[in-house]
Amino acid sequence: MVAKLSHSIRYVVFAAVFGLLLIPAAQGEPRGPIQVTTDIGAFLIPRQFVAIDLWKTLKIPPFETNYFVFRLPSKYVEAKISGFTAIENHFEQEVIVTVEVLTKKRHAMLEGIDSRQCRQENHDLYPQSVPYRRCEYRKYFSPGGIAIKYQLNGENNQQFRYVEALAWGKLNEWKMD
């Protein structure tokens, strides 16, 4: 009986210590904004706009890169841009924006880019497949030499200039001096 109890306690203690080790690793990060450091300075991205709100995203040591992504939540864009639909064909329309701070080499390739490429995609809404138009936009912004890329679906494509302005506005807001 005593041996069995000792065995059980040993397991419980082991689990507790192991758990204590894992919890800080998984949840110890503050829930505040995330700082991304690029060649042109740092951006402080509020958690609401972080592409994937997970501890994993914060664990890249150190977060120094000229490439990052952020999201504009669908409800947020809908509230900011008249005509933007948060839900289309049952799918949430959050906008994922890719940001590239251009190096000299990439600057030569992407300077002045203002492009749109569209194609038909299909929502797999079993038992039917619903076609929709998806367009990908790239836009260059001269101060700092930044290029962004984002995709819009269906009717939201009509609002692309507003989405672009919103994304650029956010980047300027998050740029640290």
Added chain:
Amino acid sequence: MVPKLRRIICALIAVASVGLSACGTKADQSKIEAAQSTVTIAAEGKTFAVPIEHLASLQPSSQIIPFGSTSKNGFLAHFSAAWLSAHVDGYQPVLNKGFQGLMANLSVGKQIKMDYARLHPVSMDLWYKRGTYENRVIMDKKEPNTGFYIIQPIPYQSRPYYDGEQWFLAETLPDESKPYPENPRWRPYICRRTNGIIQNSKVLTKCSINGTSADDIFFYIYLSSENLRVREPVLSILAREINSWVIDKEANNGR
């Protein structure tokens, strides 16, 4: 019993302390490495100057579960979702609540070249409908989003869990009555479906794709099915990038 328990607790704390200090050392090392722009990696007589942002050893997964990111004849390189998205038109950086960055598993050397030159037994069995694949099932219509035919290795059986389910995607259908095409070689992509490990994520489908960066530099990646449409540009960009890391271009046939 109490002293024994105390001993156990002390032992566990000691192990934990060692573990934590090891993590700290690794993080510090990462910071030191980050101050440099590239890290030199040698594989099979070739030297690569790998930009630190592509070092697999700096990625979160390797901080928690250390894995061998280098070997005698190759190494792992990481390409972030943002990097791929910026370089490849049509690439989707975030899908099903997961970043679509990827690891490229590089292999270098003559032996690897010979290995790659051999016929692929799985593809041949699938073509000839033999061995494990004697009951293979071909979906006769192309899947609309990817443009591939789907080949199920066994007749589809509805299962409550599809974790680990495997199937093949091919641009042309296999025909066991004809010889196995060798030029170009018929080689379907092997895809695997898993449940996402990230909270609230849906099903993840990844397909294995092979690429060549130079005559004797090979790599494979796992691409999500939604990004298969842009597999050629992805392979091309990765090949160019990896090739740009080779320090001794002479050893790389001038490519």
